[in-house]
Amino acid sequence: MISPAARDALHGWLEAQKALKGASENTLDAYARDLAGFLTFMTEHKGAAQGIGPLTQITTSDMRSWMAYTRGQDVGPRSLARKLSAVKSFYRWLSEREGFDPTAVLSARSPKYQRKLPRPLAPDAAQDVLDTTESQSLTPWVAARDQAVVTLLYGCGLRISEALGLTCNVLPMGEALRITGKGGKERVVPVIAPARDAVERYTRLCPFPTEQGAPLFRGVRGGALNPRIVQKTLENVRNQLGLPSSATPHAMRHSFATHLLNAGGDLRAIQELLGHASLSTTQAYTAVDTSRLMEVYNKAHPKA
Template sequence: MAAAGDDAVIGSTPLPLAFARHLARDRRRSAHTVRAYGATAERLTAFLARHWGGAVDARALAAITTADVRAYLAARRGEGLANASTARELSAVRAFLAFAGVEAPRLKGPRVGKGVPRPIAPDEAVALAEEVDEDAAEPWIGLRDFAVLLLLYGAGLRIGEALALTGASLPLGETLAVTGKRGKTRIVPLLPQVRVAIEHYVAECPWPMARDLPLFRGAKGGALSPGVVRVSVRKARARLGLGERTTPHALRHSFATHLLGRGADLRSLQELLGHASLGSTQIYTAVDAAHLLDVYRNAHPRA
């Protein structure tokens, strides 16, 4: 996009703001993608201004090197960024540099080593949802997939339960009625962030939201297939360096493990997950213990 990299075309508009406007107007990306990528552009230019000791415009960006990008990512990692979020940050950096007409330095994103499967961290769950959104063919499809994945992680739904929701769930409130296995209905809390994500999708969806029609629609208006979501997640996790066990269902496991780690009792967790027996819920005690053991081994000086 050479024209975007021309200072005369950018004019007096700061480059990160011009980039954000380009994403919103020309690429028609979702609001949260515009916000996240725009914030990365602002952080990068501010870092380079300090790093280089001078103003950063499109012409200055042409001199960026792999070492500069590595230094920026190292600074972000020092702020506590996890692997998936770092990979997401690198993706945003590449998009920003391409907008500025600069060839991004060749740099591989961080990889997650193989080993015992673990629940993904909260920021990794969000990064996964954002990456799926960014790669969508249409903005409304990105909003749909983002909402579905946040629903799996934020409310602990099975993918089949999420895709079985209909327009009867609208308008959304603080809780959501979910029909699980054997037709059993349960009530789950709906986090504000999840509710907003679903509402954004509904506002942009080109298909009608009748009470008896699916809430989450496929590209041609029918019910969204679980396979479509799984394929999108598989592509996104590869780009973010997440392990192959990072599936839509893993978001439900992460929901359960994180709640247990924050003090939720097994009976409450059983109700939230819709398990018929407490034994099904007790597997999360072992998962949480394994996670705590990892923390202990990494943090204790004598471990």
């Protein structure tokens, strides 16, 4: 049982995350679940509903108990680290409002975990995927649709949610797209000619009207295309080509970034194209290794 005061504080923090940081609805839902679980545990751990006063008195021992309990629920290190991050963010906000010292919570150590990096396809394999996607359907407009989606993922570095979130307002597609990514952050990405051509061919064959506001990519019944359909198509493609299970729609975006970097692309420019808030995210995303960084350093540093 979460006390009304704690619930109000949770809602206030979630509103702050939405207003100040532009957190998406999915992110807010995850935060709400993580904090509700933490507050419920503290209620049971302490034997009483935790109002604001008791929450300001959480100790290092209490935090250890919560983390041990959470690990015992088959929660992996990565998920526990995410939950702890949410709790710390909540306590930073709460301590500023209530004027208490949150050190006991903020000093809790996040569990170590191995960050999994998405693996890019080799350039020839990426081209094979593009060439093979259209052959997965005998219905011409569906084949053209799938081809257009995958070409946008690889040619523009879009997330699958971004590609499927496009509306017919982007038609006729020009040389750039304004994309709204995670957290409502906007970016402008160039659209290469093969991607424009693939979209134009799809819209010419699509049996549904391309009216303003309507989804650009349609399912066979006319509704917005489900991402699972694209995932299934790529699964068939990789099985046909003998590619590893890592050859997913997301891998096409990752391949876009990695191939640009390997061709001499600027890391900051790639960060902007991907819509990453932090350069460190782009470095991990593109699997930048020491040798590559040293190569860039030797070329760019004035004293190198």
